[in-house]
Amino acid sequence: xxxxxxxxxxxxxxxxxxxxxxxxxxxxxxxxxxxxxxxxxxxxxxxxxxxxxxxxxxxxxxxxxxxxxxxxxxxxxxxxxxxxxxxxxxxxxxxxxxxxxxxxxxxxxxxxxxxxxxxxxxxxxxxxxxxxxxxxxxxxxxxxxxxxxxxxxxxxxxxxxxxxxxxxxxxxxxxxxxxxxxxxxx
Numbered sequence: 653x654x655x656x657x658x659x660x661x662x663x664x665x666x667x668x669x670x671x672x673x674x675x676x677x678x679x680x681x682x683x684x685x686x687x688x689x690x691x692x693x694x695x696x697x698x699x700x701x702x703x704x705x706x707x708x709x710x711x712x713x714x715x716x717x718x719x720x721x722x723x724x725x726x727x728x729x730x731x732x733x734x735x736x737x738x739x740x741x742x743x744x745x746x747x748x749x750x751x752x753x754x755x756x757x758x759x760x761x762x763x764x765x766x767x768x769x770x771x772x773x774x775x776x777x778x779x780x781x782x783x784x785x786x787x788x789x790x791x792x793x794x795x796x797x798x799x800x801x802x803x804x805x806x807x808x809x810x811x812x813x814x815x816x817x818x819x820x821x822x823x824x825x826x827x828x829x830x831x832x833x834x835x836x837x838x
Contacts, residue, residue: 656757657681660741662689662797664713665827666721666818669795671729674722676785677760679729681760686722687741691715695742709834712801715740717825724817746774754781763787804828805835 659677663670672748678684690711713721720739739752749755758781763769768787775782795813803810804827811819822828 654681654758656683656685656754657760658685658687658753658757659742659760661710662741663718663722664690664797665800665814665822666718666725667795667797667800667813668815669737669793670797671725671815673762673785674687674726675731678726678736680760680783681758685735685757686736686738688718688722688738688741688755689741689743691740691742695740695745695748701819709831710798711803712827712831712834717821721818723819725815728817729813743771746778755801757781758783760785764790764793773780789805791804795798801831804831807832 657677657680659674661670662682674684674686692715693711721732722738727733738815741752742748756777759775760783761768761770761771762785764787772784800813802811807828810828814822815817815838832835
């Protein structure tokens with residue numbers, strides 16, 4: 653077990669498979685730093701390997717809302733607040749990583765597609781210590797934020813796909829309605 657691990661994601665919206673990913677990272681380190689990518693529109697750039705990642709419809713939640721979802725889901729999973737931190741992580745700006753996360757940590761990631769392979773290559777090119785938690789085809793991925801956002805936009809049941817604490821916050825913030833509005837504007 654290492655002292656510090658870094659894990660990252662957009663978490664748009666935090667779902668049950670995201671929680672499995674976070675917990676897998678936490679099992680490997682004493683302190684987990686959770687980096688929220690695309691923390692604000694100014695730090696979000698188009699990515700050739702996944703063009704939809706930067707669209708407003710793919711990023712309906714604010715950094716703060718995602719921080720709350722992650723914090724509450726980890727607390728609900730009985731992870732001590734002292735054993736994790738949540739920070740912005742501008743994935744498109746490697747030159748800024750050191751301002752947000754400890755570069756001597758182990759960087760955990762999962763790979764499902766070209767974007768995952770691109771991130772692994774970027775981390776390794778920077779000399780960061782990496783560990784791939786798992787690599788699967790996109791078909792084997794399981795839940796995806798895209799599908800859950802589509803369920804919300806269509807008024808379909810989505811509540812079973814997210815941790816209970818996330819469901820409460822997403823309903824309180826009227827996120828399904830927000831996504832329907834964004835989809836109508838797209």
